[in-house]
Amino acid sequence: MRGPALGILEIRTVARGVVAADAALKRSPAVLVHSRAVSAGKHLVMLEGGVAEVEEAMAAGVLAAGDRLLDRVDLAAADDQVWPMLGAPITPEDWRDDDAAEAVAIVETDTVCAAIAAADAAVKIAFVIVRDVRLAVDLAGKSYFTLTGTLDSIESAAGAARDAAAQHLVELEVIAQPSPDLRGSLFR
Numbered sequence: 001m002r003g004p005a006l007g008i009l010e011i012r013t014v015a016r017g018v019v020a021a022d023a024a025l026k027r028s029p030a031v032l033v034h035s036r037a038v039s040a041g042k043h044l045v046m047l048e049g050g051v052a053e054v055e056e057a058m059a060a061g062v063l064a065a066g067d068r069l070l071d072r073v074d075l076a077a078a079d080d081q082v083w084p085m086l087g088a089p090i091t092p093e094d095w096r097d098d099d100a101a102e103a104v105a106i107v108e109t110d111t112v113c114a115a116i117a118a119a120d121a122a123v124k125i126a127f128v129i130v131r132d133v134r135l136a137v138d139l140a141g142k143s144y145f146t147l148t149g150t151l152d153s154i155e156s157a158a159g160a161a162r163d164a165a166a167q168h169l170v171e172l173e174v175i176a177q178p179s180p181d182l183r184g185s186l187f188r
Contacts, residue, residue, distance in 0.1 A: 005054035006033075006078040009045040009061045009069065010113045016068040017043020020061040027060035028053045033086055040141025042070060044112055046086055051076045071113035071168060073120075081123045081130045082116060085145065092131035092146075096184030101129070101148035104186065105158045106173045107165065108144040112136050114168030115143035121164035122147055122157035132187055142170060146186060151176050 007030070011017035014037045021035040024045060030053040033046035047057050058074055075082070084090060095101045107122070109115045112135045119130055128149035135143045147157055158174050165172075178186070 002078070002083045003048050003075075004077045005049060005051045006073075006075045006082065006116075007047045007054040007058040007061075008073045008113050008116055009058065009065060010071040010111050011043045011045070011065045012041070012068045012070050014041060014043045016065055017045060020065040020069075021045040023064035024057035024061035028056035030054045030057035038112070038136035038141065039139055040136065042112075042136060042141050044136070071111040073113040073117045075117075075120055079120050079123045082120050085116060085119060085130060085133045085135070088133040088135040088143075089137065090131075090133040091187075092185075094184040095129075095131065095148055098148065100127075100150060101183075103149060103151040103154040103174060103176045104131075104178050105147045105154050105161070106144060106171070106175075106186070107147070107158070107161045108142060108170040108172070109165050109168045110142050110170050111168045112143050114165040115145055118161035118165040118169070119145050119147075121160040125160040126153040126156040128153050128157040 030047040030049040128147040
């Protein structure tokens with residue numbers, strides 16, 4: 001079992017990112033999921049554990065990041081579909097024969113934190129499935145994920161994702177009844 005809490009810091013520089021990870025881990029017994037450099041010269045620090053432990057670690061990490069902090073996300077109870085996203089990239093199993101996948105949403109953000117927050121909000125508001133996931137690597141620091149579900153579920157989930165990503169949303173598109181050539185695998 002993961003978490004339940006998840007905290008992610010997205011720092012503008014690699015060096016300050018490592019300093020923030022060190023400060024977070026010295027302050028609290030939260031578990032380090034990742035401390036890694038990604039595209040655009042950013043650094044991600046991902047922490048999990050109990051709510052209090054992650055809150056303490058995040059506070060120390062934010063303080064150490066200072067003016068280099070780009071974005072952050074704090075989830076007291078990250079959804080089960082969010083945890084696998086941390087190991088992105090994820091190429092989904094073929095969903096061509098999934099009758100419930102009548103629509104797809106593509107959510108693109110300029111930070112990893114916004115993508116994680118948007119996905120968590122989307123899957124908590126409607127029955128949708130996270131499919132493709134890319135977090136900052138080979139995308140100039142941007143991130144994206146896709147969701148499938150019924151059209152009404154996708155529209156609800158898209159609204160929640162839009163609100164959660166806020167100013168970090170780059171683009172959000174919904175496709176009703178994707179073309180048979182795209183269905184099951186949007187990216188080839």
